[in-house]
Amino acid sequence: MSSEARLYTFSPETKDKLRKFRLGTSRAKDPQAVIYSIDKKTLEILQSDDETYTSLPTLADELPDHSPRFILLSHPVTLASGRLSVPYVMLYYLPVTCNSELRMLYAGAKELMRNTAEVGRIIEIESAEDLEGLEEKLKGES
Numbered sequence: 001m002s003s004e005a006r007l008y009t010f011s012p013e014t015k016d017k018l019r020k021f022r023l024g025t026s027r028a029k030d031p032q033a034v035i036y037s038i039d040k041k042t043l044e045i046l047q048s049d050d051e052t053y054t055s056l057p058t059l060a061d062e063l064p065d066h067s068p069r070f071i072l073l074s075h076p077v078t079l080a081s082g083r084l085s086v087p088y089v090m091l092y093y094l095p096v097t098c099n100s101e102l103r104m105l106y107a108g109a110k111e112l113m114r115n116t117a118e119v120g121r122i123i124e125i126e127s128a129e130d131l132e133g134l135e136e137k138l139k140g141e142s
Contacts, residue, residue, distance in 0.1 A: 008109045009044045010116055017047060018072070018117050025074030026086055030054045033091075035062060036070040036113065038105055045070070045109060045116075060128035068106040069093040070113045077139045087138050090119040096126050 010018075017034075025032040033056075035048040048069065053059040063069060071091035079085050092110055094103065114122055123137060 007043055008038065008112055009042070011044065011046065014044075014046050015116065021052075021072060021074075022088060022118055025088065028074050028076060028086060031056060031059075031073065031075040033059050033071055033073045033075075035059075036072065037067070038109055040105065043105075045113060056131045056134065060131045063093055063128045064095075066095060066097045066099075068095070068098055068102055070106070070110075070117075072117055072119065073134075075135065075138055077135055079139060085138075087121075088119055089138070090114055090117060090122045091131075091134075092122050092124045094124060094126060 021032070021034055031054055033053040034051070035053075036045055037048045038045050049062075051062070053062065059071065063071075071093055072088070073091055074086055074088045076084060076086045090113065092106070094106065110122065123134070125131065125134075
């Protein structure tokens with residue numbers, strides 16, 4: 001067991017939510033996103049709210065200015081070939097204004113979150129504005 005797996009925890013409910021989200025969004029017609037954060041006292045990784053965001057602008061409005069977040073995103077895109085693809089990725093939101101303690105906290109949990117959520121890849125973003133060009137990134141690397 002890795003040291004990250006001993007340090008950070010997921011409740012059985014959170015693991016169940018992660019699995020249901022991954023399986024339930026694979027054929028989504030709209031973007032689906034959920035935000036996860038780390039409880040600084042218990043080091044438990046949990047869903048920030050019970051919301052599933054279906055628009056990137058709404059998601060952007062919910063991101064805090066000075067605190068990192070993990071965002072699981074399933075976003076349908078039409079590839080150049082005309083084929084519909086629904087990439088499942090994790091956005092690692094790390095604002096430049098967050099303090100080093102939070103940076104370290106989230107950096108240590110990044111791979112554990114990736115593996116537990118079973119995402120294909122991680123896209124790092126520094127601001128809510130970075131969500132604007134996201135669809136092109138998803139098309140280019142699906």
